[in-house]
Amino acid sequence: MSPPLSPVRTRNAAATRTAILEAARRRFAHEGYDQTGLRDIAGDAGVDAALISRYFGGKDELFAEVLACSPNIAEFLEGDREGFGERVAQVLAVEPMREEKFELFLIMLRSVSSPKAAETIRIHSQQAFFQPLQDWLGDKDAAVRARLLSCVMMGATMNRMIHEDFLLDDQQRRELCAGLARTLDHYVSGEI
Amino acid sequence: MSPPLSPVRTRNAAATRTAILEAARRRFAHEGYDQTGLRDIAGDAGVDAALISRYFGGKDELFAEVLACSPNIAEFLEGDREGFGERVAQVLAVEPMREEKFELFLIMLRSVSSPKAAETIRIHSQQAFFQPLQDWLGDKDAAVRARLLSCVMMGATMNRMIHEDFLLDDQQRRELCAGLARTLDHYVSGEI
DNA sequence: GAGCCATGTCATCAGTTGGTGACTTCTAGG
DNA sequence: CCTAGAAGTCACCAACTGATGACATGGCTC
Structure with missing residues (x-):
């Protein structure tokens, strides 16, 4: 290649x-x-x-x-809390999939089906994704909110993997991004 | 087996x-x-x-x-509009993964990584999942909202595939379910 | 410069996969 | 009862995979 x-x-x-x-x-x-x-x-x-x-x-x-050795969630946790949703949604919905920030997601989601990789992924996603996110959220419902956040993030990635922006124009993509950002921020601010 | x-x-x-x-x-x-x-x-x-x-x-x-020949999204679209989020979230977060309703999701998500299956999946997910959902939503933003809905649904499935309810007790699972339902209903009712 | 170990090359293995064609066997229709 | 074709069985192929061990060679140390 x-x-x-x-x-x-x-x-x-x-x-x-x-x-x-x-x-x-x-x-x-x-x-x-x-x-x-x-x-x-x-x-x-x-x-x-x-x-x-x-x-x-x-x-x-x-x-x-x-x-x-791949970059993890930490990068997104830097910066102000209010901007989290927008930062993530940008990467998930508008930035090109070639971006490095995306790669860890892709690696995990594309390899879960393989039994040999699955265990490694579970452990790693817990250590380098879930736990940091949960700690960052901090509150009592952190575990559930972290789960909700990861649902949206993984789902968006998955969706993009299946039909790569197929049938979605720029305007719609911006709307999608806005919707994702809004939902993510909801979860961050604690409004489950 | x-x-x-x-x-x-x-x-x-x-x-x-x-x-x-x-x-x-x-x-x-x-x-x-x-x-x-x-x-x-x-x-x-x-x-x-x-x-x-x-x-x-x-x-x-x-x-x-x-x-x-697998059951598609149609099943969830029957019934009242208000109950959609709850119906889907139940299947996504609390019902056992063995459920038949789940299988189409699992098949798609576990097989996207294979190039031979990917094309088939893309076509089928469009025909049997996306289009019906979009038609059901009906409004102008239907395409984007359908996308948002599928993000949450696929993400929840994916999440469950990776760590099967690992580290989540019953109470938390109910909260997760409630959060998912709420978000789904938001998208259904048009509040992106 | 000699020697040695790290580094790189090669051929090859055993296992698995999807797929094919020749063969046997059962059953329906006359 | 007998035959034709459908249904099922079997042996086998070619391609690919991850992995291994024997071998060649470069570069550092003394």
């Missing part, structure tokens, strides 16, 4: 590891765990496929590593 | 077809398109795997047939 990252300097373990990790992240985000082959990743990274098993142990471990 | 449906009366084309279709529906809902093998389905249906290709042409066609 993409050319080798550093054709000039081969035989550099750190660079190779990084290249594999990045290629894997893109692949997992675009095709999901099952559809991504070790050879695909290796090809993108410009690396022999055998190296992946050597560096990471196996596909599962590579997947876990990718999840661990 | 389950014993043959009719061991007494073999050599019945219609029964065999139905058995395959039902086994496939269960499998696709529980494991998704990729993780489901023709041999798994055949085993559940108590049928030789070769028959599937013979009856349906291939895995893709079988999948399309399963989607086509």
Whole structure:
């Protein structure tokens, strides 16, 4: 899919590891765990496929590593509370899906169906998504509100995965974004 | 997974077809398109795997047939408008996931990652989910509101797929249900 | 410069998958 | 009762997957 990252300097373990990790992240985000082959990743990274098993142990471990080093929800929690809904909704509904901020979502949602990835995803989504969100909300109903927030966020992503803005013009997309933002802010402010 | 449906009366084309279709529906809902093998389905249906290709042409066609004959959104659209949120939220958050009403969602969400299934899903979700919902809403913003509704519905399903009511007690589940119902009804009544 | 270990390459394995065609067996219609 | 065709069975293929171990080679240390 993409050319080798550093054709000039081969035989550099750190660079190779990084290249594999990045290629894997893109692949997992675009095709999901099952559809991504070790050879695909290796090809993108410009690396022999055998190296992946050597560096990471196996596909599962590579997947876990990718999840661990991907940007999580924290980014959205920075900034003022009132702007949360708008910030998130922008990413969910208007910004291009290629955006990095999106990738963790895509990786998780595209790979849940695979049993080997499912457990890893559950643990990671709890640690790097749910718990921070819940802590950020702070109040007593935090667990339920975090769940509600994630319903909307995941649902929006899912929806976009299925029909990519199919049949929705710019105006409608803005309305969709506004609706999402409003609902998210409702949950944040505690009005379940 | 389950014993043959009719061991007494073999050599019945219609029964065999139905058995395959039902086994496939269960499998696709529980494991998704990729993780489901023709041999798994055949085993559940108590049928030789070769028959599937013979009856349906291939895995893709079988999948399309399963989607086509699964119960769709229409069931939820019956009844009064005010009760919509509650009806749906009940299924999404409190009723057991084994429910048949759930299966179409699960099939779609667990199989989007597979390219072969994705196109079929897109078409079918448009025909059997989106369009009816949009028509039912009726107003001008119907397209956007339908999208918002499906965000919440799919998101709730997705959430449940990832951590099955993990860490949520009965009281919290009721709150979650109430929150979902409220949001859904907001969208139905036009308050985006 | 020699030696050694980390790094990278290659061929290959075993398992699984969807799919196909030749074969057997049952049943309906004459 | 007998035959024709439907229904079901079986063996097998080609493609792909993740993974492994033997081998080649580069680059650092002494």
